[in-house]
Amino acid sequence: MTENIIKINGLYKSFTLHNQGGVRLPILHDVSLNAERGECVAINGPSGTGKSTLLRCIYGNYRTARGSIRVKRDQQWIDVAAATPRQILQLRADTIGYVSQFLRVIPRVPAFDIILAPMLAAGIAVAAARARAAELLERLHIPSRLWTLPPATFSGGEQQRINIAHGFSVTRPVLLLDEPTSALDSENRMAVMQLIREARERGVAVLGIFHDAEVRDAVATRILGIDLQGQLREQ
Amino acid sequence: MNAGEQPLLRVAGLNRSYGSRVACADIAFELYPGEILAVVGESGSGKTTLLNCIAGRLRPDRGSVEYDIRDSGLRDIWQLAEAERRMLARTDWGYVQQNPRDGLRAAVSAGANIGERLMLVGARHYGAIREQSAGWMARVELDAERIDELPTAFSGGMQQRLNIARNLVTHPRLVFMDEPTASLDVSVQARLLDLLRNLSAELQVAAVIVTHDLAVARLLAQRMLVMRGGVVVEDGLTDQVLDDPQHPYTQLLVTSVLRAA
Structure with a gap:
């Protein structure tokens, strides 16, 4: 049985650069999109067309100028575009996961603790959380000597894998992935593809940007193209 | 976190001037238990005046500062007797100054x-x-x-x-902080920030942190207010305000930060 979990309707997003003479950059133009539990929708298109912007709008990281982004939480639809900051924080805590392209490093916090944090916040017992963190780090081939170190000095690929482990640590019904494999070797790309498949099997709706066509074709159940006018089309 | 719960602090229509100079104009916001709010802006934007008005240290000219007092609910702290306000300040609130010597x-x-x-x-x-x-x-x-x-x-x-x-x-359930890391060496700042982050998560203490350092706001606060000339020009989720600033002044602030790494 299919169940809608995201309904985006007539979404517009532009940026106005007040300190650059008020230049207005229109990005998303009348974007509508539904996603169901268990599917993986790949957003495809040339760079600069607003793929990341769309994910950030869904996560509430960017504000929406017009339109609605409804996400189902506890059988209730919440419009991210109109939600209060507290509602958005709640959605992020238990409904929407997001793996950004780059890890934002927090000074002094070890990699292992970064991955534990969302699980502990979700009320998962410490022992189970530690086991899950270790499993993810092993599957993503992070050598155990790095686990207790803060990732500030890690390579780009290692940081990206810490970010992925963080994003996959708890199961939230919506998962946004912004180029999760861009800095990874083939072994780790395989590991990420497997994680995505497992999330889908648990009923997670995955919305992702996959630069790598091989990864995209392997994980996506549906591909939507976004064109230079910021419009979204089934491909 | 429960969306239905009542705010710990509710500020409405708060105004404070020094002579003809307006330091805070019509400030309004709510703070919920366990939430950390950063107030950012340049020197002279009125952020410390705001902090002192809500911390019971400086009487506003107009407006209300309601605090959820244990057992009696939201009460305007400026309608309380001086002794009650002092009791709040020494039990239910904390106040961390920029210069630790002012607090010790x-x-x-x-x-x-x-x-x-x-x-x-x-x-x-x-x-x-x-x-x-x-x-x-x-x-x-x-x-x-x-x-x-x-x-x-x-x-x-x-x-x-x-x-x-x-x-x-x-x-305390609420701690006010005025540039808590500004007087410290950068190497010491990270340690203090990490400590504050852990303590706030562990103790579920709410805080209002005045800072001009956007990185401090990003690390500690869920929400932020951007002040300029005594006015709140923008507010919202911290990452939203920093990543998609709407107001010209916020855009200027965000783009003026040198990125070290």
């Missing part, structure tokens, strides 16, 4: 600095107070062996941690 008493030991607030709320057992003080020194990563030393024997970063312990020992 120089003539008494580290342990006595921490224990003082406990005594103010009625603790009398010397051994128990000393034990709690030592426990708090350890929690803020200070050597509890140094409990009898004067604050001046500690470095600036250690003094600020001592100041934080002194403020948290009574388990």
Whole structure:
């Protein structure tokens, strides 16, 4: 049985650069999109067309100028575009996961603790959380000597894998992935593809940007193209 | 986190001027239990004036500052008797200044600095107070062996941690912080920020943090207010305000930060 979990309707997003003479950059133009539990929708298109912007709008990281982004939480639809900051924080805590392209490093916090944090916040017992963190780090081939170190000095690929482990640590019904494999070797790309498949099997709706066509074709159940006018089309 | 719960602090229509100069104009916001709000803006934007008005240190000209007092609900702190307000400040609130020496008493030991607030709320057992003080020194990563030393024997970063312990020992529900890391070396700042981040998560204490450092806001606060010329020009989720700033001034602030890494 299919169940809608995201309904985006007539979404517009532009940026106005007040300190650059008020230049207005229109990005998303009348974007509508539904996603169901268990599917993986790949957003495809040339760079600069607003793929990341769309994910950030869904996560509430960017504000929406017009339109609605409804996400189902506890059988209730919440419009991210109109939600209060507290509602958005709640959605992020238990409904929407997001793996950004780059890890934002927090000074002094070890990699292992970064991955534990969302699980502990979700009320998962410490022992189970530690086991899950270790499993993810092993599957993503992070050598155990790095686990207790803060990732500030890690390579780009290692940081990206810490970010992925963080994003996959708890199961939230919506998962946004912004180029999760861009800095990874083939072994780790395989590991990420497997994680995505497992999330889908648990009923997670995955919305992702996959630069790598091989990864995209392997994980996506549906591909939507976004064109230079910021419009979204089934491909 | 429960969306239905009532705010811990509710500020409405708050105004404060110095002569003809307006420091705070029509400020309104709510703060929920356990939430951290950053107030950012340049010097002279009115952020410290706002902090002092809501912390019961400076009477606003107009407006209300309601606080959820245990057992009696939201009450305007400026309608309370002076003694009630002082009681709140020493039990349910904390106040961490930019310069730790302004918060500490120089003539008494580290342990006595921490224990003082406990005594103010009625603790009398010397051994128990000393034990709690030592426990708090350890929690803020200070050597509890140094409990009898004067604050001046500690470095600036250690003094600020001592100041934080002194403020948290009574388990306040709300802590006001005015540039808590600004007087510290960068190397010491990270440690203090990490400590504040952990303590706030662990104790579920709400905080209003005035800072001009956007990185501090990003690290600690869920929400932020951007002030300029006494007015809140933008507010929202911290990452939203920093990543998608709407107001020209916020855009200027965000794009003016040098990225170190």
